[in-house]
Amino acid sequence: MSASVDQALERRPNEAFPLLNVPEPDGVLRSRRWVQAIDRAWRSGAPGVFFSAPGFERRADFGGLVAHAVGRGLDTGWVSDGRLFEDVGYTQKLVERARLRCVHLRERGGDVQRLERVEALLVAQGVEVWLSRELSALPVSELDAALERSSGGYWTWNPEETNGPSPEELSALLVEKGSDLPGRVVGLPLCLSAAGNAASRVFNEAQSFDGLSGPKSERVLPPACAGCARDMTCPGLPAAWFRDHGHDALTPFAPVDEARPWAPIPAGEFSAFRPTERTRLDVAPRYPDTALITLMVAGCDLSCIFCDTPQEGMDIRFSTRDSVRASLDAMSSRCSTVLFTGGEPSRLSWLTEVFQDARELGYEFIQMQSHAGAAADPAVADAWIEAGLSGIDVPIYGADAETHEAVTRTPGSFERTLAGLQNLRDRGARSVIHTTLFRSNLEHLTSIVGLIEGLGPDGAYLQVTGEVGAPGTYDVVAPSPEEVGVAMMDAFSTLTPQTPIQLSDVAPCLVAGLEEQVISWRGDRAAAQRPVVLPYSEWLMVFSGGRTKGHHAVCDSCSLRERCDGLPLESLARFRGVGLVPR
Structure with missing residues (x-):
């Protein structure tokens, strides 16, 4: 037998x-x-x-x-x-x-x-x-x-x-x-x-x-899979089946160890807080009309300090044109906006075809996160806009090349990003600018806020670096929550920008007077807001079912707790809640 x-x-x-x-x-x-x-x-x-x-x-x-x-x-x-x-x-x-x-x-x-x-x-x-x-x-x-x-x-x-x-x-x-x-x-x-x-x-x-x-x-992990502890070994649902029949029957597996939301990677080798490397579909509570499609892309033309993690031992399944098309099709009856997150999309040879697919499937607003350096070439900017790109979310790490390129570690990247952003805006694209804060650029935050105000994007946000790079990198590059709060208070007391700049990864108790700018991942719905303003840590909260942030014990009696997401788990683990001032 x-x-x-x-x-x-x-x-x-x-x-x-x-x-x-x-x-x-x-x-x-x-x-x-x-x-x-x-x-x-x-x-x-x-x-x-x-x-x-x-x-x-x-x-x-x-x-x-x-x-x-x-x-x-x-x-x-x-x-x-x-x-x-x-x-x-x-x-x-x-x-x-x-x-x-x-x-x-x-x-x-x-x-x-x-x-x-x-x-x-x-x-x-x-x-x-x-x-x-x-x-x-x-x-x-x-x-x-x-x-x-x-x-x-x-x-x-x-x-x-x-x-x-x-x-x-x-x-x-x-x-x-x-x-x-x-x-x-x-x-x-x-x-x-x-x-x-x-x-x-x-x-x-x-x-x-x-x-x-x-x-x-073509298989996808639909939004119902958010927070599942077995997403790395699960085949998911066929995209066409999800499109036609939904995902209500799926019940995510709860993590065995709540301190480690995902466990596909040995903790001694990689961060316990990093998400699994896999194409997936999500919908953020603040943007219920937006399909979040994660792209797994091989390689990038920058060498940022937060993207140099060794790949050995990680099950990376790179996106294909067919898989992205299937994902778009699966979400097309549910959403009118799509935001491509994940790796650097401009590295995909079929990127314009993806924009065309999204437009053909009825998406009204097509946005992606990208450093936009490729669009410094006017022909590339033309191709993206003609194919259907509506909005761009661009990272700027400093108000000058020296500060920006200390993060990207790529000479000329600051100039290319600014040129690409301008080319896309000149052609009608709406824009979001975000800055990720490290120890290296935190002291320049006032200048960065000034640059954002001068560029005048449709939206902007400041976020704090999460667990990044090779093991041990986070301890070297991450500022403490207290340092972040002080820098934000200084920047916004010096400047009063007209551009709506939202704050992520900071506790409201650390930014007195700026509480309304702090993003809560389950905050007020912004279904009609375009372009989408979605910090990386908010996507992680969506992806994990709300398990990537938490509160310190000192927060238990805080009057702000109900509207506060807390701090990223890696921040709590590293800084132990030092500096928090519950109200």
């Missing part, structure tokens, strides 16, 4: 075999690329290769590719519907000549008994076999019986099958069956899948050959 459920999840038969699946979007065979992939596996010292492309055994070059792998001394494995192994004699020869060691059998609502015979035949030949069974095409009335048919492997839920069960219906059945379920279901959000079982560990593999990666299957 096939491997047990625990074996299938804990010890995959092809664990040491690289998965090979060369893209062939136009349907033309890329035999040479397959050969190159086999050779790379051979040079890496892998004991074998697993051909994970759907329909691999029906390819015209199937025999040649297997022979090439065997010629390199590699064992093989592949996905099969079982038809190739129905003849006993042929199967024996294939196992021997192809050095076949593992097979993934797929049941797609076909002849179960036939697959069971094939499974028994392969196991008798010493081949490790495991199965995936498609539930999505089955009527709800047949689910219970189908789940009883197997003693191992796993099941898949494929959103491209429109006649099958909904996530809610399948989840209800899984809960009813509980520990009696003979397999595991891949493709459902963890909160709907047997109380968050380990099936997500095979999800990436299942995407490759179980039909879970079709055009309708």
